Amino acid sequence: MSDLIIRGLHKAFGGHAVLRGVDLTVKNGSLVALLGPSGSGKSTLLRTVCGFERASAGTIEIGGRTVESDESHVPAQARRIGYVSQEGALFPHLSVAQNIVFGLPRHERRARYRVDEWLELVGLPLSCADRPPHELSGGQQQRVALARALAPSPSLVMLDEPFSSLDASLRAETRHGVVQALARAGATAVLVTHDQSEALSMGQEVAVLWDGRLIQVAAPDVLYRRPVSREVASFVGEAL
Ligand code: ADP
Ligand code: MG
Numbered sequence: 001m002s003d004l005i006i007r008g009l010h011k012a013f014g015g016h017a018v019l020r021g022v023d024l025t026v027k028n029g030s031l032v033a034l035l036g037p038s039g040s041g042k043s044t045l046l047r048t049v050c051g052f053e054r055a056s057a058g059t060i061e062i063g064g065r066t067v068e069s070d071e072s073h074v075p076a077q078a079r080r081i082g083y084v085s086q087e088g089a090l091f092p093h094l095s096v097a098q099n100i101v102f103g104l105p106r107h108e109r110r111a112r113y114r115v116d117e118w119l120e121l122v123g124l125p126l127s128c129a130d131r132p133p134h135e136l137s138g139g140q141q142q143r144v145a146l147a148r149a150l151a152p153s154p155s156l157v158m159l160d161e162p163f164s165s166l167d168a169s170l171r172a173e174t175r176h177g178v179v180q181a182l183a184r185a186g187a188t189a190v191l192v193t194h195d196q197s198e199a200l201s202m203g204q205e206v207a208v209l210w211d212g213r214l215i216q217v218a219a220p221d222v223l224y225r226r227p228v229s230r231e232v233a234s235f236v237g238e239a240l
Helices: 042-050 096-100 106-110 115-121 138-150 168-185 196-202 220-225 230-237
Strands: 004-013 016-026 031-035 057-062 065-068 081-084 156-160 188-193 205-210 213-218
Touching: 004 042, 016 042, 016 188, 016 213, 031 042, 031 196, 042 081, 042 156, 042 188, 081 138, 096 115, 096 138, 115 138, 115 168, 138 156, 138 168, 168 196, 188 196, 196 220, 196 230, 205 220, 205 230, 213 220, 213 230, 220 230
Parallel strands: 031 188, 031 205, 081 156, 156 188
Antiparallel strands: 004 016, 004 057, 057 065, 205 213
């Protein structure tokens, strides 16, 4: 019961319209890749779903509950969404293990519940557990951020370019680990990327955002064979 339903979503900063009427349904347990060029509004869309930004208009529903509308704004922490920001910022004063268990209930935090399992899943050596984040590379920190977002088993997960700081070989491996973790948790997920091949290979559906509007939402093979416009064709074509 964690369908995400976005209707007529608008977001402007000052007079600058960034989201201009976004409608999107992400079915329970599915992964939608949100693909679009830099500046198209991908991060703003995720941040609004998470509750970090207030919508200018429109509604957002999670598992049948309205979290955003003209009348209501459920605070971010009450939405229980696993979120990895583009920067993947970790808590600098906590160890890697403490970062990973941060969102868990206190007794599980104390017991460092499943830390080894998470490290393995995101492809990090178990020896990382007690180190401070700053001793890890950017790519390793990004993977700790992923583990931290997934560890509380949220039913809805928003990932903003989580693989951007990984090199190509790690990227493939980490993608696989993340898809596995999401499937195991039965989570509903939106994965933001500007990488066409990543979107086509990971998303059950791909939503193409262009200048604040979704210009096509379709299964990868449909997007590839029947792009609705020249923009989609040229953008998706770059993956081939
Ligand atoms: P993307 O993630 O697709 O690259 P963003 O959502 O980050 O796009 O940004 C889309 C547009 O919104 C950009 O023009 C950006 O400058 C603007 N924007 C994003 N956040 C803010 C903000 N907090 N204040 C003002 N403008 C913003
Ligand atoms: Mg962004």
